[in-house]
Amino acid sequence: MLYYVLFDGGCNPYAQTGRSKLQSQRVTLNQQIIKAMRLRAGAENLLRATDNSKVRETVLLELSFVNSNLQLLKEELEGLNSSVEVYQNEKAALCFPLIPLGLKETKEVDFVTPLRDFIEEHYGDDPAEYEDKILDLMDLRQVRTPIMGELGWLFHV
Incomplete structure (x- = not known):
């Protein structure tokens, strides 16, 4: 047999497919999430370390902004992870580098x-x-x- x-x-192996574009967006979002988490950790450390009420007020404001930004980034990443249209494109499925x-x-x-x-x-x-x-x-x-x-x-x- x-x-x-x-x-x-x-x-064209250099052509960017829908999947690779989606992955690039995921990487960018993950980098932004990591940056926001570092900012939040730094703000929380500063909040614990300071006794100055003016600094505490500013840090709390910044912390609320970072938390809301982090939540938006996570929701955007969740939306990207749930998108399946990219995997259902017949034309993209036929074109792959060898x-x-x-x-x-x-x-x-x-x-x-x-x-x-x-x-x-x-x-x-x-x-x-x-x-x-x-x-x-x-x-x-x-x-x-x-x-x-x-x-x-x-x-x-």
């Missing part, structure tokens, strides 16, 4: 003896009872080598 893997032309990767070198590994020893040591069962299952597992792990054909990559099964 042969499987074909065909790739139809790529697209990364060329070489073929991975693989080698056969024999797990029959270690599995037999494991079954015998940990479960106290006779490994011969599980011989068929172990051989089935080894067959599933058999290395499949892809071959480049006229229509794309072929996998012999």
